[in-house]
Amino acid sequence: MARFRIAYARINQETNCLCPVQTTFDDFRSTHFLEGEALARACDADGYEVPGMFRRVELAGFRAALAEGDDAEPVPLFSAWAVASGPLTRPCFDALNDRLEAGLKAAGRVDAVYLALHGAMGVRDLRDPESRFIETATRASGGAPVMVTHDLHANLTEDRVRGALAVISYKTNPHRDHFARGRQAGRLLLRALRGEVKPVTAWRSLPMYLGGGTTLDVLPPMLAVYARLHLAERLGTALAASVNMCHPWNSDPGLGWSTCVTTNNDRDAAERLADALAEMCWARKDALPPVFADATTAIAEARAARVARKLGAVVLADASDVVTAGASGENTALLRALLTQAPELRSYAPLRAPHTVAELWPRVEGETVDVTLGGVLDPAHSEPFPVRGRILHKRENPGFGRTVVLACEGLHLVLTTGPAITIKPDFFTQAGLDPWKADVLVVKNFFPFRLFFAPLARKTIYVKTRGATDFDAAAGLTFDGPMHPRDVVGDWRGADGRRRGQVGPSGTRVG
Numbered sequence: 355m356a357r358f359r360i361a362y363a364r365i366n367q368e369t370n371c372l373c374p375v376q377t378t379f380d381d382f383r384s385t386h387f388l389e390g391e392a393l394a395r396a397c398d399a400d401g402y403e404v405p406g407m408f409r410r411v412e413l414a415g416f417r418a419a420l421a422e423g424d425d426a427e428p429v430p431l432f433s434a435w436a437v438a439s440g441p442l443t444r445p446c447f448d449a450l451n452d453r454l455e456a457g458l459k460a461a462g463r464v465d466a467v468y469l470a471l472h473g474a475m476g477v478r479d480l481r482d483p484e485s486r487f488i489e490t491a492t493r494a495s496g497g498a499p500v501m502v503t504h505d506l507h508a509n510l511t512e513d514r515v516r517g518a519l520a521v522i523s524y525k526t527n528p529h530r531d532h533f534a535r536g537r538q539a540g541r542l543l544l545r546a547l548r549g550e551v552k553p554v555t556a557w558r559s560l561p562m563y564l565g566g567g568t569t570l571d572v573l574p575p576m577l578a579v580y581a582r583l584h585l586a587e588r589l590g591t592a593l594a595a596s597v598n599m600c601h602p603w604n605s606d607p608g609l610g611w612s613t614c615v616t617t618n619n620d621r622d623a624a625e626r627l628a629d630a631l632a633e634m635c636w637a638r639k640d641a642l643p644p645v646f647a648d649a650t651t652a653i654a655e656a657r658a659a660r661v662a663r664k665l666g667a668v669v670l671a672d673a674s675d676v677v678t679a680g681a682s683g684e685n686t687a688l689l690r691a692l693l694t695q696a697p698e699l700r701s702y703a704p705l706r707a708p709h710t711v712a713e714l715w716p717r718v719e720g721e722t723v724d725v726t727l728g729g730v731l732d733p734a735h736s737e738p739f740p741v742r743g744r745i746l747h748k749r750e751n752p753g754f755g756r757t758v759v760l761a762c763e764g765l766h767l768v769l770t771t772g773p774a775i776t777i778k779p780d781f782f783t784q785a786g787l788d789p790w791k792a793d794v795l796v797v798k799n800f801f802p803f804r805l806f807f808a809p810l811a812r813k814t815i816y817v818k819t820r821g822a823t824d825f826d827a828a829a830g831l832t833f834d835g836p837m838h839p840r841d842v843v844g845d846w847r848g849a850d851g852r853r854r855g856q857v858g859p860s861g862t863r864v865g
């Protein structure tokens with residue numbers, strides 16, 4: 355019996371259109387790029403799928419689903435992952451798209467394709483790049499069905515829903531079900547190829563980029579929405595059900611939350627559930643994200659938290675410069691405030707400063723230097739900041755390149771060449787600093803750091819300065835009509851109808 359040959363690939367980058375640091379093909383190459391047999395080995399049960407980041411995620415889950423039967427042969431194409439940042443250059447997009455096309459053409463007969471896509475990728479002067487990958491996969495495979503998984507911060511579009519056999523998103527925030535979603539996609543795809551099910555999909559698009567409070571799946575107000583998704587899948591009402599809470603710094607004018615439901619050949623049931631989920635989400639639109647402290651308030655709180663500092667550290671999360679949501683990591687506002695307002699506190703803080711690292715690299719440890727930090731990668735969100743400091747350590751780091759630790763009174767700056775993912779305390783350890791000795795640790799992350807910093811974080815304060823990951827910054831983007839919460843939007847159905855091609859274009863901005 356001929357086995358189903360199923361090709362698989364990952365193209366993952368979350369784009370923040372407010373970040374001016376362009377993403378190039380080199381950024382994928384230096385972060386994560388595997389192809390062919392090397393990718394197949396990385397997705398094996400004892401492999402490491404995205405080295406240094408994720409051991410077993412979507413592609414391993416997909417491969418595990420195929421291994422449950424004996425009628426499918428996985429065909430590895432490539433896996434490309436870059437840290438969230440500014441939009442991809444057009445040559446970068448073309449290189450990824452051409453590679454997908456060439457890989458599929460070289461693969462011979464292919465019965466289906468699985469694409470693990472982030473869903474919130476942006477490319478300069480090109481709308482909805484991920485639908486192009488789906489189109490390319492369809493064309494280059496000679497019309498084979500294309501199964502897609504997304505992050506739940508995806509911005510879904512009509513072209514993707516039409517172009518894919520189904521689109522399945524993560525159901526956890528912070529994300530921890532990558533493997534389960536890849537496996538779900540693999541199982542559904544196989545059942546469809548065997549003729550056991552006939553997937554039909556309905557979706558809804560909401561003119562809303564913020565809502566749902568903290569947007570955590572395990573807490574109200576989103577808990578009930580996720581319970582509904584899980585129940586529909588468990589009861590078999592839906593083969594797959596997803597809610598996408600979007601990435602609010604995406605330049606697509608059709609930005610918004612969305613719901614997506616795939617059933618077994620039951621159009622009405624898919625429409626009903628997609629609609630009901632959309633109503634549930636809309637009912638949560640006024641639960642906005644928490645308001646964060648300004649730098650002065652946060653520093654005063656950190657200073658007052660004597661016991662917390664003695665027993666561990668106070669963690670300040672720089673919510674305006676979240677590197678994992680695409681900010682440059684070059685925002686100097688909080689650091690300047692720490693140096694001017696609390697030089698007596700021992701603070702450890704990351705700053706992406708490739709030019710300063712290059713300037714300091716020839717100097718020796720222990721030397722006192724005068725440098726100007728910031729103002730290069732993202733000048734609009736990074737005011738230049740002159741400091742005098744002593745070089746404590748110089749390190750080569752495989753993840754973010756050359757690193758220099760500069761001590762400016764109590765402020766210890768960890769200057770990195772590449773984007774610094776400060777999710778784990780070992781970011782500081784690898785730079786030569788002991789996080790237990792700090793009063794204050796600055797991280798540039800929204801949530802996952804809380805899990806890893808829990809042993810030493812006695813107090814965590816979110817700080818807003820001004821940057822590419824401010825919730826209110828999304829209000830300056832161009833949308834295809836009134837958008838909650840920037841504008842007063844009475845009903846979601848007008849925008850939804852337009853976005854799904856049900857009614858003609860209309861709608862004017864009122865805010």
Ligand SMILES: [Zn+2]
Nearest residue numbers: 505506507529
């Ligand atoms: Zn996400």
